[in-house]
Amino acid sequence: MFILNPLSGIPIYRQLAEQIRRLVAGGQLAPGAALPSVRELALEHAVNPMTISKAYALLEAEGVLVRNRGKPMTVASRSATQAAPRERLAQLEDEVANLILAARQLELDREQVIALVEEKWSE
């Protein structure tokens, strides 16, 4: 469900939080849906539970998740079922900007980049 890369330079808790935000915006995590427990995720990704906790706490503070005493955290009900395409595309802008910056610095043109995206998409 999540892909965490400890070598990417981006803090793990931020990677996780960002991915949960996207799954909520995309509707794959609907309001009320339960998240994996801290321990479960920590085990699965060989990461310290506190790191997972930190991501959850961050999202709770943002109002994306809700803490339920004794039960798993859930997606806040005020999250829309699925965000409008517009908003979801907006959440993709950073990734697109990164890609374009990298491509231009590598002197690759639009067609080459799009071909690569299509190829990787199919895999």
Place this chain on the structure above:
Amino acid sequence: MFILNPLSGIPIYRQLAEQIRRLVAGGQLAPGAALPSVRELALEHAVNPMTISKAYALLEAEGVLVRNRGKPMTVASRSATQAAPRERLAQLEDEVANLILAARQLELDREQVIALVEEKWSE
């Protein structure tokens, strides 16, 4: 020439190193080309000189840059003038993978993503 984002979570010196690597692979920084001085870059990006220095030192250790005592650092001559398209595309894979992961979590389809890439590319 470089875009440094202090909020991205990726250390600034790593962002800079990566971008220089790409400009060298892309041929925009040819072998022998001088890099901006540490102080110049530091001023321009409102960043501490040591942070720039760290990126340069990293690339020197990798053999991408060459130190010239008392003179600006230059691109190593063993760097090919421009890497083969294949290699340059390979250097783009991480960015593409990030984009696709994000898009899928946001439940966006291929066409929407490619349309966004094309739009942002033109800006």
Place this chain on the structure above:
Amino acid sequence: MFILNPLSGIPIYRQLAEQIRRLVAGGQLAPGAALPSVRELALEHAVNPMTISKAYALLEAEGVLVRNRGKPMTVASRSATQAAPRERLAQLEDEVANLILAARQLELDREQVIALVEEKWSE
């Protein structure tokens, strides 16, 4: 364990790195062995933590040490338990060359030098 001389002209972080390399080659620091913490070493030698850190980072880049997030750095497991005598003697060649150059410039002969080495060795 380490002798750092801030007046020698050789950067402190390089002195430290070199000594760790030797202790690893000599087997006194076996694969998996934990190194003193950055803060501990910094305190002990009245040196800034970043200086120690720089030595550790250098050795990590060389593959001699391994970083363990949240835990002390350790000697890389790919380091042989102890290098062959041949290799260890090779690592001593620079020191020997320095000594011989100095001795010859001082017009000291081999016997005098060896006598001095033996004397100092016993101390």
Place this chain on the structure above:
Amino acid sequence: MFILNPLSGIPIYRQLAEQIRRLVAGGQLAPGAALPSVRELALEHAVNPMTISKAYALLEAEGVLVRNRGKPMTVASRSATQAAPRERLAQLEDEVANLILAARQLELDREQVIALVEEKWSE
């Protein structure tokens, strides 16, 4: 006459100064003897003249060398023709200490080290 190693980490001007000190102590540079010109040495070792100048200025300040307007610098006459063996051995102590520290860290014993010194001495 001099061996300057830009990679050793020790500033070049300090390497040069140290070697001149030794040649004077050893008697190979007798009082009144002329030193190579700054330009000559700079050319020979592919080093900036200011670097050589700095070494000469340092030794002048120490009283080892004397500046002669329009003529080459010379060894000060107050330098003894050759220092006593005792003093010369004292000037070798740092090198010996370095060697012994390195050898011990490499877990080499006295015999191995002395054999290496004898071998290198003959070369």
Place this chain on the structure above:
DNA sequence: GTGGTCTAGACCACA
């Protein structure tokens, strides 16, 4: 507790 990143600023070696 561990190491990593960054700043502000001093001073050094070299061209």
Place this chain on the structure above:
DNA sequence: GTGGTCTAGACCACA
């Protein structure tokens, strides 16, 4: 002018 080293000290990520 160039880059390198070091300090003192803040704050972060992770265990």
